Amino acid sequence: MTESFLPHMNGVTGSVLQILRHLERTGHEAHVLAPDAVGLPTEISGAAVEAIPSLALPGYRNVRVGTSPAHRVAASLRRFQPDVVHLASPFALGWRGALAAERLEVPSVAAYQTDVAAYAARYRVPATTGLAHTHIARLHRRATLTLAPSEDAAHRLADLGVDRVRRWGRGVDAERFQPMRRSAQLRAAWGTETVIGYVGRLAPEKQVEDLAALQDIPGARLVIVGDGPSRPRLETLMPSAVFLGHLEGDALAAALASFDVFVHPGESETFGQTLQEAHASGVPVVATGRGGPLDLVRMGIDGWLYRPGDLEDLRMRVADLAGDARKRRAFGAAGHQAVQGRSWASVCDQLLGHFDEARALQAVDAGARARRRTRPDPSRSIDARRWQRYVALGDSLTEGLCDPGPEETLRGWADRLALLLASRGGLHYANLAIRSKRVRDVCETQLPRAIELRPDLVSVLIGANDLVKPRVDVTALAAELESAVTRLRAIGADVVLVTPFLPDRRAAGIYAARFASFATALAGIAARTGAILIDTDLHPTLPERPHWGEDLVHLSSRGHRFLAYRVGEVLGVPHADALGALDASLHDDEPISAGLWWRRHALPWVWRRLHGRAAGDGRVAKHDDYVYLGRSRAPRGVSVG
Template structure:
């Protein structure tokens, strides 16, 4: 099997994600499989590991973590790399930024992808007091894992989190433990003597807000106890001031880490955002009882009253009581430690990685099924296909400038956007009454207000909605509120019996647009939920990354060009079952060329006028009316036809 691994973290930065990837590579090499790793570039990164080449992707340092890198390459770069390697499956290790692009690249190449949920990024944003981004992080996680062929959750709690976000195809896959390295025999009495104290209470992990190490203040002045902290991070100086009697050892790894853990009497873990808790397994393997918060991964790893205690999340008095119980009872510590050691002996990395290969095989099978379904239905498998009439008779397009057709002029100067072109495709099946209510600069409130009211008066049987971009680029945006408002409008349209086509807003493939990527991802995920709940057709533009390419964008770099409008129209035609839409699109594209303009003209024609309007509180659509506020007939005759009576 050929396995490509796209990881958010790799050497020289050692953490749980990197450790898992190294174990997977070791297992793949041992069993004769080929591997290729794509990871954020960092100083000191090896060129190969366990027989697998390591491809370094351009990266930026994560604020607050100088040694942690975030990959910045687009999905197209990853697609080129994957195409060259020809993988059977793409493993996404703790995907978020680079992993999202890896998921898109795998989708583009029709390769199965397996996403291992390893880091609760949403919880981290909340812990870092950037709650405004927590919802965006959650929706991005949901969207990413729904894109993957299969998702691996490390614990029952994380599986429930993902299910709550609407992710399906979840399988449990934990982490192995190196029982040869982490074992009771490594206990070092001389080391314990240097630390001091009768009972050693230890913590291992990053020293950062999301780990809640400051909660260990509750253990100060515990009689006869010495607190030993292993790890480093941005919170170290503050924690040393808060815990002046604790021993801070800094970052340890390898045998030094194993010796330190085995020399603890009690292992304590206060973090509430752990999807698994690898250090808890290593403590158990070392014969050390564990006290951990009763949330997340520890729920599956700590057996109350058998190998440790779980305390009530946030209850520091309960934390102190649980630790004091073990600190004061050597016999209980030994019994708990032995039980924990016995429990992890069957969780070797060899058996865990063997199960991972089984998940890879399942993902490949599921991908073949998905591809077959898409070929038959011309629609993404997880998007419910509504009951489609043999032929629509009344089509209305709602939206903003993209649907109005800016930057797509006809020979007579009139605008003809993607919806106009889609209407012509639909009319080829026998004529169509068509109205386009879209007006430039409009927002969700406009579609859900005047445009919706007019659409309901015209009683369509097909409605397309592409809206949200103008809301998402505002200084502040409430994405859940936008989605709720739009869903109410879609429910009203669906109640009339109309088929509704929801199109996710999209951005050009420009670096300047990247600041809005998370917002657009969150809104697109919300649209996916709306489509599923209302039985609407979803056109997920992320499934068509070519739409972001320069040739599909107009000279203002904000609106689609004629090429882009044609591209979107034919993709919509495919999904709606227009015969030979893909072939027609290829023929149409071969007859056109994209015309570009220089930077100077772009500033004078587009950028400066937009800035002037913003400074004066104006919008390009002020005072404009829809170009087709009532039905026009498209068919063999261009004469206006009467609107047919609606079928009961």
């Protein structure tokens, strides 16, 4: 599954084409899902190409974004029955592919190739950088394995909470890109002594306008290969430069080999394929010292890296090479030698190895899921369980803020879940959650009381109040929570771990990386302890405004109902999905005005913070002991106090 494909040619498309050729050569069967576009082939390298409905990308009328729903993608995968799903630079279509692969229990390998968050910032699209990071994190956490093209990209993914990251670079076509392609005819046409060249899209994220700082280097001329929405403005900005438009194949190889210095100013490159092709062509490289170029350019050996954003440093590095033919030849020869071991054949063989690893990891994951879905008695499945004592731990979300009940009480998702569970024959239920509490409060105060109650089911939704602090150690936080889960599992209780979540609001984006990292840690806790993980990322509608209360911080009644039914589904409550749909159709929430929000929620919160107070100070749990839900009397032998 690829976000970009023919007829639009770019780094993602080029990689997919090389992978398909290698799969065909090595006897594997492939099937391609790609955004529909005029000129999209129906077959290539022995692989059928399935067109997915798409929309044009703003600013790129010829670039399409796949819009197919996950169920259609799942149906396509079900027909082909793949051993592994490769997600090439996933974002929109790739997200649906990751969900579909998980639903079918097929391993998926996601190749991180495009820094979408950086692109969003450059284009100033409505999706903020924070929200883009959130999406990238949840997508790659869905994948069985993630491939990062550079060390910098791997660190960026780790900062977003993505684990199972492996390094996988890109190959270079050393037969096509080589020094012998240098053309005296082209150089004569360009009419200059020294050629400073660029190859790539002419778009904001590539920062091609920075090349204007090189226009007046003595004896040099800019030659720019590529096309895109920025071309008219760039031609005005750099009137002396030669713009060749889009080139490919041998024409591109000849132009690249005819450069004296290759310059790439983009700061959002996860790899930098054109840098490799320049080196293969025997041309020294000057690139920004950020992202993929850090792995490809060896300072003072085959090129220079300049300080990001420092155009004086850029000019100095380029002028150094432009004025020294002997140094250019030495740097070019070193770059040419460096890429000789990076053929597409060897890189694609590495990819096949990653596919094998993903299949092995999928088997491990399937085993972990099976263990999480069994009680201490392995002969009973999760669908057959009937719990008798349920205790809910957490903060305001589990207490039920913004979900009013009768007589000024609060309900909340845990109360609603308890009613669902009680429908199967009665239930003893305690809710120890208190607003504003943190992981430490759960572990030090709520946990001991829960153990006294000897539950056979415990839900834990905690961490949001910790994650929005100015500083937080996610690893230490998760370790503390894992200790609590381990103690609960030791007394024979099933534990439901719910990952904290954020509303779909611009301000929430600054915490996205922390929440993603913590969710990844909870997945690890569940796998190690046998807890039942409720990964809220699997429900992308939960952050939407109707699911959030008037304070824009807590779930609304609709949101609490939604979460209760989703957890009920996982716990095997009969017809939970159908009941949830019916419940949703009978309710609607009224919006709150911005002025009322400030008076009722924002200003009181600021006052409490300034005075070192929290909303939960002095409060006690609403159900510190068991209450019985159900029509029948308490079963014999069940402790109620």
